[in-house]
Amino acid sequence: MPTTDLALNIEIDRREASPIYLQICERFKAAIAAGHLKPGDRVPALRGLATQLNTARGTVEMAYNVLVDEGYLQMRGAAGTFVSASLPGAVTPSAARKSRERADAPRVKRAQADTDIGNDAKPLRPGLPALDAFPRKVWSRLVAYRARGGDPATLSYPDPSGYRPLRERIATYLGLSRGVECVPEQVFVTNGYRATLELILRGFAKPGDRAWFEEPGYLLARNFLVDAGMRLVPMPVDHEGLDVDTARALDDDARFAFVTPSHQSPLGVTLSLARRMKLLDWASRAGSWIVEDDYDSEFRYVGRPLPALKSLDRDDRVIYCGTFSKVLFPGLRLSYVVAPERAVARFGQITKSMNAGSPYLYQAAVADFIAQGHFARHLKRMRALYAERRMLLMNAILKAFGDKVSIELPTGGMHLVAIFHAGRDGPIDDMAMAARAREAGLAVLALSAWYLNGRAKHVLRGIVVGFANVADATEAARLAGMLRRAYDG
Ligand SMILES: Cc1ncc(COP(=O)(O)O)c(C=O)c1O
Incomplete structure (x- = not known):
């Protein structure tokens, strides 16, 4: 059985934004696609390749695990690790260049x-x-009341950061029901979660930034972030939610972690308290941002919900995101984000330049809906x-x-x-x-x-x-x- 000298040809670029284990994966895939590595070839031992690349054995192990998982390699115990006899998809030497050139784009299109x-x-x-259970009568009464009223603000340009009384209602609601302590100035009303993400990226992201993303994870956010140029590093999720230890081992200096701690999207698990603490600790040490997507935590059928991750955030590293799409209806297009204290001024500036705000009429009607107790009753x-x-x-x-x-x-x-x-x-x-x-x-x-x-x-x-x-x-x-x-x- 031939053992390849591939180790001699692998080069890792430490200036590259991509983590080393992913670079190793890419080099192996390219070598297989180019025909330099053939089905049945034995690949270098972990320790040997790690020494060769001057990296940790665990990093190479991680890369090999990914390649095994994806069907490129097979581990055969003491005999070693081999290129799979049946390679995934259309991995052929002739497809090498094309597949490398298209590596990212088709994945998103698919x-x-x-x-x-x-x-x-x-x-x-x-x-x-x-939709059949939404209190339409109450809602139309509230919208009509605002539409008929003489307030000139109804017809003028709305505040791009959000209608002040609604921001106040949201801040109070979050404090009472989610344990999120914030002032209305921190609350920014947006036109949906993707608009929230856009605001966050404009506020904090740099080209080529990497982010932890739950695997599996919310696909609309994933598509949006990939299109926006963010390099997503998929991170495993188990019965306790995002596996923070593995995520740290895979990429300790990512700039963001996008998470759904209350109700993982789509698997539905809750991020355990121990993992929450680890995640916050990582963000504090790495100076990274945790984007908490708390999209449907209001609906809980067993026990009491854990307070939001943001409620444990002592270091101002969590950006909390909520929406009215689930608790009211998605046609409203009203969501919100709680800016970290240090970023309030920046978010204010960005919202001014980014958009012209959300319709005043609906924001005012939602504020009334909450103030008059309909919201709590509906929930x-x-x-x-x-x-x-x-x-x-x-x-x-x-x-x-x-x-x-x-x-x-x-x-x-x-x-x-x-x-x-x-x-x-x-x-x-x-x-x-x-x-x-x-x-x-x-x-x-x-x-x-x-x-x-x-x-x-x-x-x-x-x-x-x-x-x-x-x-x-x-x-x-x-x-x-x-x-x-x-x-x-
Ligand atoms: C995981 C997740 N996050 C956020 C949202 C909210 O998105 P939006 O506020 O744009 O309706 C949804 C809606 O389906 C969702 O499933």
Whole structure:
């Protein structure tokens, strides 16, 4: 069995923004694609390559693990590590240059094609609140009241940072319900989470910055950040949320960590207290920013929610993000971000230059909705309704799929994840299944689409479905039947 002298040809550039283990992965993939390494070739031992590259053995081990996971290498115990006999995708010498040139772009295109469920309210759409249960009458009364009133501000340019009384309401609400201590000046109203991200990037990011990103993680944010030029380093998530130790080992000096601590998107786990402390400690030491996406923590069905990560932030490293899309409705396009104290002036300047603000009328109506107690009442009602609807959908899917799926009853949020068990011929192609479900009129997303690296072996296959709009057991059974037909092909 030939042992390659590849170690002699690998070069690592410590000035490159990419972490060393990723550089090693890239060099191996390029060598395989170029035909310098062939199926069955033995690759250098960990220690040898580490010495050669003057790096830690753990760094090389990490790179090898990724390459094994992605199907490029195989570990055969004491015999060593080898280039796989069956390489992933179309890795051929002739494809070498092309694949390297296209390495990033197709990944994003693939993700966007596989994640496009349009904008309308099709059944099972993840993250869409119960449209049938929104108190439309109260809402129209409040909007009409503001529209009829004589306040000239209704017709003038809004404050780009947000309508002051709404900022005040949000600051109070966050203090009481999420443990986030902030003043209204820190709260900036935006037109959605991606607008929030844009503000954050303009405030803090430099070209080529790297960021920890949960794997799997919120795909719309991922696509946005990749398009914006951020270098995302996928970080594993387990039953305690983001694995901070592994993330630190993989890339200790990333500038950002994008996390969903209350209810991991999409898996639904909660970041444990121990991990929260580790994450904050890392950010303080590294001088990095944690972007906390607290998108649906209001809906919790078991026990009391942990306060926001921001509530533990003693060093002003957490940028807290919230939205009215789940607690009210997404057509509002109203979200918010709590700026770190040291960045309030900067955020103020950026909002002035970046956008012309959000419509005054809706901001004022939301402020009234909160002030008059409708918000608290609506949340209470939705908690009870969603707890019931999640059971309806989960039971219906389990009945339709039998032992082909497993579902953990969600402890919060508005979606559930059904994980497909591998079939006799290997893992189920969840992308194809979800595409068939979409053709049948359902807004379903494949779980593997939420991974930056959806090809890796550890990727879970399944579907992510929203339960908030499932009206009753009959509807749940009908939708589960449609899902089963899409699964059967
Ligand atoms: C993980 C996650 N973050 C944030 C949001 C909120 O996005 P927006 O405020 O743009 O509606 C969503 C909505 O689906 C989400 O799923």
